[in-house]
Amino acid sequence: MRLWLRGLVLQALRNFRGVCGVHGPPPPVPAPQIMATWEAINLGKKPVPEYFNFAHDVLDVWSQLEKDGHRPLNPAFWWVDGTGAEVKWSFEELGEQSRKAANVLGGACGLQPGDRMMLVLPRLPEWWLISVACMRTGVVMIPGVTQLTEKDLKYRLQISRAKSIITTNSLAPHVDAISADCPSLQTKLLVSDSSRPGWMNFKELLREASTGHNCVRTKSRDTLAIYFTSGTTGNPKMVEHSQSSYGLGFVASGRRWVALTESDIFWNTTDTGWVKAAWTLFSAWANGACIFVHELPQVGAKVILNTLTKFPVTTLCCVPTIFRLLVQEDLTRYSFQSLRHCLTGGEALNPDVREKWKSQTGLELHEGYGQSETVLICANLRGMMIKSGSMGKASPPYDVQIVDDEGKVLPPGEEGSVGVRVRPTRPFCFFNCYLHWGLNSGPHAC
Numbered sequence: 516m517r518l519w520l521r522g523l524v525l526q527a528l529r530n531f532r533g534v535c536g537v538h539g540p541p542p543p544v545p546a547p548q549i550m551a552t553w554e555a556i557n558l559g560k561k562p563v564p565e566y567f568n569f570a571h572d573v574l575d576v577w578s579q580l581e582k583d584g585h586r587p588l589n590p591a592f593w594w595v596d597g598t599g600a601e602v603k604w605s606f607e608e609l610g611e612q613s614r615k616a617a618n619v620l621g622g623a624c625g626l627q628p629g630d631r632m633m634l635v636l637p638r639l640p641e642w643w644l645i646s647v648a649c650m651r652t653g654v655v656m657i658p659g660v661t662q663l664t665e666k667d668l669k670y671r672l673q674i675s676r677a678k679s680i681i682t683t684n685s686l687a688p689h690v691d692a693i694s695a696d697c698p699s700l701q702t703k704l705l706v707s708d709s710s711r712p713g714w715m716n717f718k719e720l721l722r723e724a725s726t727g728h729n730c731v732r733t734k735s736r737d738t739l740a741i742y743f744t745s746g747t748t749g750n751p752k753m754v755e756h757s758q759s760s761y762g763l764g765f766v767a768s769g770r771r772w773v774a775l776t777e778s779d780i781f782w783n784t785t786d787t788g789w790v791k792a793a794w795t796l797f798s799a800w801a802n803g804a805c806i807f808v809h810e811l812p813q814v815g816a817k818v819i820l821n822t823l824t825k826f827p828v829t830t831l832c833c834v835p836t837i838f839r840l841l842v843q844e845d846l847t848r849y850s851f852q853s854l855r856h857c858l859t860g861g862e863a864l865n866p867d868v869r870e871k872w873k874s875q876t877g878l879e880l881h882e883g884y885g886q887s888e889t890v891l892i893c894a895n896l897r898g899m900m901i902k903s904g905s906m907g908k909a910s911p912p913y914d915v916q917i918v919d920d921e922g923k924v925l926p927p928g929e930e931g932s933v934g935v936r937v938r939p940t941r942p943f944c945f946f947n948c949y950l951h952w953g954l955n956s957g958p959h960a961c
């Protein structure tokens with residue numbers, strides 16, 4: 516029975532023809548086989564494909580499988596605001612909405628492949644639409660947190676030469692105050708129900724946009740995103756990621772650390788602006804899982820616990836600080852609908868918090884660590900025996916060792932730095948380079 520079903524799915528994949536490009540693009544990497552593709556690349560049996568586009572090669576394939584009835588009835592995206600408003604998209608609807616958004620970027624905004632767009636939005640559905648629209652148009656996204664000051668904005672817009680910015684009313688005045696100093700900035704897009712002089716209204720444009728769009732053909736090495744990451748000294752550096760570094764890079768950690776399948780509903784409470792917000796997008800959608808978002812105007816323990824009671828979230832990720840707040844509540848008063856897997860990262864997890872969470876909910880807390888230059892470097896994977904206070908083991912394809920200041924591998928038990936081997940083979944899910952880093956080209960500079 517199972518074999519037969521699998522045969523059917525494969526058949527469906529064979530019959531699927533991409534909608535992207537007029538001159539017959541190569542067949543897409545089918546989403547359910549993307550794990551196999553990842554494995555083959557990891558084992559050196561296959562090169563990274565020359566062309567890769569997450570929207571075309573993954574999202575549109577899920578869409579087709581969904582249409583053909585080969586996916587559980589799990590949405591792709593589910594957003595709530597806590598006061599009753601809800602947005603729920605299937606992969607098909609996500610496809611349609613993001614194609615409309617792509618037409619806004621390529622049409623009204625006049626953006627071309629390779630142009631850069633700053634994306635500074637709170638947890639709103641538009642964040643995910645724009646992210647996918649950037650993939651469809653080849654526009655490079657530069658995510659930023661909504662707490663950016665005028666000075667931060669100016670620095671980022673100037674050095675990245677972003678042509679466009681999309682944000683909400685709260686940040687728009689700050690952008691206006693510095694626009695004159697940012698000659699590359701040509702279009703400003705507002706996500707709002709009201710209008711603002713000098714700004715285009717994204718919601719209005721989206722409503723009128725057509726749903727027909729041909730996804731650009733991107734090479735795996737083409738730029739997907741630029742992240743500003745604060746180094747130890749000086750101004751934040753620009754980290755450039757490729758279409759495949761994240762798009763393929765998160766397949767395995769999404770499956771083994773976040774433990775996602777097509778039936779899961781994954782809620783990551785962390786802010787969309789943080790560099791690593793894309794982690795959720797790629798790990799969830801590569802594995803066909805649903806991304807759940809709560810707008811969370813204020814992040815509070817009760818809101819989170821009530822949401823887990825009310826909605827069938829299966830997988831939860833919060834920073835350790837939030838888990839610390841959660842375990843201070845009387846957790847026996849809540850009965851979570853579907854929660855089965857919990858994750859944390861971004862700060863060190865206090866063993867005490869993990870133990871309290873586990874004893875009160877019966878659920879383990881799986882810590883993970885990575886940087887904006889990489890995907891997941893090490894983690895406590897699903898099913899792994901967890902040592903108290905340990906952030907886990909090396910996550911393939913990385914060779915991770917504890918090294919001294921000269922990069923020499925240290926014996927077990929000694930303190931040092933986490934080192935990731937990049938020679939002789941640079942891991943395939945690694946950032947492209949640092950852009951404009953310092954005056955001279957440092958290591959990994961473009």
Ligand SMILES: *[C@@H]1O[C@H](CO)[C@@H](O)[C@H](O)[C@H]1NC(C)=O
Pocket residue numbers: 773783784785786787789790791792793794795798832858860861
């Ligand atoms: C949740 O999001 C944060 C940042 O937005 C990221 O650092 C973290 O890795 C994500 N968690 C998972 C499990 O993807």
